[in-house]
Amino acid sequence: MSVQVIAIDAMGGDFGPRSIVQACIACLSATPSLHLTLVGQPSLLEELISSHSAVDRSRLTITPASEVISMSERPSHALRSKPDSSMRVALELLRDGKVQACVSSGNTGALMALSRHVLKTLPGIDRPAMVAAVPTQTGYCQVLDLGANVDCTAEQLFQFALMGSVAAQALGISRPRVALLNIGTEDVKGNQQVKEAAALLQAASGLHYIGYVEGDGVYRGEADVVVCDGFVGNILLKSSEGLATMISSRLEAVFKRTLFSRFVGALALPLMRRLQADLAPARHNGASFLGLQGIVIKSHGSAGAQGFQSAIERALIEIHEDLPKRLHGRLEGLLP
Secondary structure, rough: OOOOOEEEEEOOOOOOOHHHHHHHHHHHOOOOOEEEEEEEHHHHHHHHHHHHHHOOOEEEEEOOEEOOOOOOOOOOHHHHHHHOHHHHHHHHHOOOOOOOOOEEOOOOOHHHHHHHHOEEEOOOOOEEEEEEEEEEEEEEEEEEEEOOOOOHHHHHHHHHHHHHHHHHHOOOOOOOOEEEEEOOOOOOOOOOHHHHHHHHHHHHOOOEEEEEOOOHHHHOOOOOOOEOOHHHHHHHHHHHHHHHHHHHHHHHHHHOHHOOOOHHHHHHHHHHHHHHHHHHHHHHHEEEOEEOOOOEEEEOOOOOOHHHHHHHHHHHHHHHHOHHHHHHHHHHHHEE
16 A cells, blocks of 8 residues: 655644644544644644544654744745745655645745745746636536736646646546636637637647636536636635535525424435535635645635645545646646
């Protein structure tokens, strides 16, 4: 049985290391071949680990780091002024080949800046892009970028499309349909960057580009890979999460209004629970930084234990698929 080793930035996120440690212990229990290295303040992490029983410490180690990057810290300051931050130390373990992936729920901008500085990008890639799965009527689609790059050139959108297509293939889609997110499907719609990216994608060989897709088309499952800049993508992601939570809350309230509605709700409860679990943001947590020379997974900063566990599971999938190597091989033949 092959072993997977992942570095965890244990000090990142909105809630600190408590839920991160809980998620790590749950993942170790679920995956016997998994080894985790928690990076952060040893005394605090040891205290949190000791509150759990039957932890296999041969598969859970601690790497000390004396500094923490706050969620509001400027990426440039984190890059220059915190050489011993938990985030940076975790990335350096990946760079040095001591682990196979890094997972962090810390400051997104700092993680992007440090990842580019420590790991470097794949040849031909200007910037990494954040990609994650969004549920649709027919399954899932991969959406990128989700916030790492607020402003993008047409060439960068083109690179995102290529990387997204390869990532979708790694997840089992043999010929992914690639689309640009736009305000309409007509050729005349969109800003200049989107139009120029469309021209590049139309001319690309080896890519199944289907044109523009609107926001509602994303959820109908019209494409397997949806490409946009990080400003638009982050709004799409957060709106999706908020909408799913709102619908779930409204349905619960409706089923509790009257005695009859409670009876109907009790009959529908198994289906409701299944739908809630399928659409829960925590289940889809974990965005991959595509385009780096290493596997880096960004967990939502507000993710709890279940959400962080999903991010670790995404890292396991990418380790199994050896995604950076697969990307490098495919991009050599697709990039101009």
